[in-house]
Amino acid sequence: MRAYVAATLDELSEMLEKKTFRYETAYILTTAFAQSNPEMDNEELEFELSWIAAQRSRTRGVDPLGFVLAVDLLNAQLGDALEDQVRLLSDIQWSQVESILVSESEESELTWYASQELATYLPAWKA
Secondary structure (H helix, E strand, C coil), rough: CCCEEEEEEHHHHHHHHHECCCCCEECCCCHHHHHHHHCHEEEHHHHHHHHHHHHHHHHHHCCCCCCEEEEEECHHHEEECCCCCECCCCCCCHHEEEEEECCCCCCCCCCCHHHHHHHHHHHHCCC
């Protein structure tokens, strides 16, 4: 299941080093979220969740950018569902990260980076 995780620069650094990280929750397309946004199709709902995660990232850290990990979760990792999130029962492995989405402004735009690009861009994001 595709999920979006709000991350900070420090968490991205640690995940890159250790290849695993423990997050409490991830944003997923729940039935409740879809029902509360009936005017949106699945693609729009997925974008909205990733945007919410990016904004959450900004409030969690001191970084001016918002960072989101787009991950593929296993059913065994999914705990209780919330309105637009799910509690995670286990660590996320680096191999589950499909891409990194970055919010660079207040506009509802996200820049896509392949997970393999994290090591390249991380120093610039930290500067």
